[in-house]
Amino acid sequence: MNVTHASPPDRPRTRIWPATLLIVFAALAVLAVIWRVDTAPRTDDAYAYADTIGVSPEVGGKIVNLAVRDNQAVKQGDLLFEIDPRPYRYALQRAQAALAQLDAQIPLTQRSVNAQNYSASAAKAAVLRAQAAAKQTSDTLARMEPLIAKGYVSADELDRARTAQRSAQAELDAARSQSQEAQAAVSGVEALVAQRGVLEADIANARLNLEYATVRAPFDGRIAGLKTSVGQYVSAQKPVFTLIDTRHWYVIANFRENELTHIRPGTRATVYLMSNTGQRFDGTVDSIGFGVDPQDGGESANGLPNIQRSINWVHVAQRFPVKIRVEAPNADLFRVGTSAVAVLRTTRDASDADASHPGAPS
Incomplete structure (x- = not known):
């Protein structure tokens, strides 16, 4: 009698599939992560x-108006704070007054210069006249001296000619001295005109400093780190707070x-x-x-x-x-x-x- 035995199921092979699938899924997951990280x-x-910027004034002084609070939103051009403008306003007024005084002085100086030029011209004319008189008396003396030996000219006439010649020379020397003094006294207005340019620059600088006393927002932002109040003295170029x-x-x-x-x-x-x-x-x-x-x-x-x-x-x-x-x-x-x-x-x-x-x- 032949007995047929049934073969047992292939259990090891059925156990391989789950492990294989798990490995495949893990590999796919790793590839997906790598792709995800890469892309x-x-x-x-x-x-x-x-x-951010540090909001700092261009000029120093006491804060007289603080128009913002910490963490506040601001728009471009909004007032942030004001520094006491009086010192800078006074500096502007002082420079403007100095310019007005100089503008009044320039015409007066010009008239004085014109008078000095007239005096110098008159002194030059006096020198020319004195030179002509001195030359004439010298020529007369030169003609008379040879004639005294012949008896055509008396000794008294010769003495008067010599005296006239010395007097004319003295007048010539005096006229030359006066001409030099008159020429030295002539002054121009160029220095005053140059000084006017300096005062105009001072006025522009004073006006700019007065504008700097008012600090406005350079762009839309938000205040941060505000730790000061009205009355605080702030220095130029030192931040008062931060603007985001x-x-x-x-x-x-x-x-x-x-x-x-x-x-x-x-x-x-x-x-x-x-x-x-x-x-x-x-x-x-x-x-x-x-x-x-x-x-x-x-x-x-x-x-x-x-x-x-x-x-x-x-x-x-x-x-x-x-x-x-x-x-x-x-x-x-x-x-x-x-x-x-x-x-x-x-x-x-x-x-x-x-x-x-x-x-x-x-």
């Missing part, structure tokens, strides 16, 4: 940013260096703030950082961003700041330093595709 890099190491430029908002997103391959200016981005994750904002990459503090124990590079690494005992990829310009920011949500999340939508261009396929025809 849409994302980081929560980001924060909102806007340009709310016309343009950015998100500074720190991406790992191995994620920068396909990021370039113009790359589209989506950002949202941690204070309100329900609102998403579109933006574009404005620029990519080209330097950070390496934090390698050496000297810090002055002025470079200092980005902390998450693990300092393992060699991890460095992060570089990517500046994203937000296209339609919500003025009520965006604050400088607010935590944010940024997602970039990168695209591969033809050069990237050629680089990834070395065998492609050129």
